[in-house]
Amino acid sequence: MDFFEVIKNRKCVREYSDKVVPKLLIEKIIDAGRLAATARNEQPWEFVVTSDKKTLKKICDMCPNGPFIKDVPHLVAVFSKDTKYYIEDCSAATQNMLLAIEALGLAGCWIAGDKKDYAEDIRKIFNAPDGYKLVSMITAGYPKNEVKPHAKRGLKDVLHWEKYA
Secondary structure, three states, rough: OHHHHHHHHOOOOOEEEEOOHHHHHHHHHHHHHOOOOHHHHOEEEEEEEEOHHHHHHHHHHHHHHHHHHOOEEEEEEEEEOOOOHHHHHHHHHHHHHHHHHHOOOOOEEEEEEEOOOOOHHHHHOOOOOOOOOEEEEEEOOOOOOOOOOOOOHHHHHHHOOOOOO
């Protein structure tokens, strides 16, 4: 798929089919994350992937906006060392993974991590080292149904040349 089509077609999906996602595709997704832009080449991220139903249920019970988590095929937790630009770095990695998910014909959803009440508990579930922060979680799987991307504001509505006008 053309890169710009991937960007245009990317959407958040919360319902997944039972079709098994090959491990190789999950590894490609993580690989896209690790190749993200990073300040000072810190690469502060670590990625934990789970498909364990008990773990997914625990996480689901902690996330008020994530009742669908218990049924997802895979969940990627994005952790970071506490560096100056951890949010920017791990957000870039998260976006890369979401684009890879779309390019591979899968579906995903970005779930907030940093600053959420559940972040520390999820860090403990995954046994991430003390001092690491949960920045985001991403679900991944084959979509149960076709989902259209949400409408986005037009380029002329958001682009300003030289000054905000």
